[in-house]
Amino acid sequence: MYEELKKAKLPVHVAIIMDGNGRWASARKRPRLAGHNAGMKAMTEIVRAASDMGIKYLTVYAFSTENWKRSVEEVGGIFDLLVKYVAKELQELKDNNVRVRVLGDYSVIPEAARKSLELTLAETEANTGMQFNIALNYGSRAEIVRAVNALIREREESGFRAQITEEMISKHLYTGRENGNIPDPDLIIRTSGEERISNFLLWQCAYSEFAFTDTLWPDFTPEMLKDIILEYGKRDRRFGGRK
DSSP: OOGGGGGSOOOSEEEEEOOOHHHHHHHTTOOHHHHHHHHHHHHHHHHHHHHHHTOSEEEEEEEEGGGGGSOHHHHHHHHHHHHHHHHHHHHHHHHTTOEEEEESOGGGSOHHHHHHHHHHHHHHTTOOSOEEEEEEEEOHHHHHHHHHHHHHHHHHHHOOOSOOOHHHHHHHSTTSGGGTOOOOOSEEEEOTTOOOOTTSSTTTTTTOEEEEOSSOGGGOOHHHHHHHHHHHTTOOOOTTOOO
16 A cells, blocks of 8 residues: 555654644534544544554644643543544554553543543553654643753752753653653644644754645545655755755
8 A cells, every 4th residue: 555655765753733623623514523523533544554654653743731721512522532532443553563652741631531541551551563642731842841840850859960961851851761762753744734833842843844734634644644755755854964
């Protein structure tokens, strides 16, 4: 199915801002939760496809720290869908050797969703295939503040007085040592026509390539992902250097 990718330069880490669920539902005169349900189905297909393509890390922006501003009904519905996703897809994730990790403070999410996540984390802990990172109750500015405060506490406890480095901050981010030192994203994709980063992986995206598509997230397909990856493979990444 993905023969074209065998000779392509694959990104190691793909991150996706899954945008457009609400507009997808509005265009069809359906409730917003219908859009989130369709978006969850699209995410299922993309996780499966990314694993099949040979992507080593896939990160999706599932719920931001700002999303709590939405209605109680919508927020509750999103977490209910998360519980359903885990119940339905856990066995396939295990069968496909996918390891699931969470970026963000998921301790504050509803209990049923938290327990489902904890089960998934435990059941996939030993898997060695693609690492699927779910950014949940995640905000990048809060992540950076959390990392700096952790470093301050360490310095106070140990008496360590060396200068703080980029490497030290990176290790204390959600993408750092607690989740296996996830490499920075090579490619960040945003759907729905918006072209902004929305407080997502601000530290980690310093040299990421970006791809924007007008397609609303529920309509985003594995074929579209493949095409974006093929286009990414043609880019010349110099990381600030010169040829």
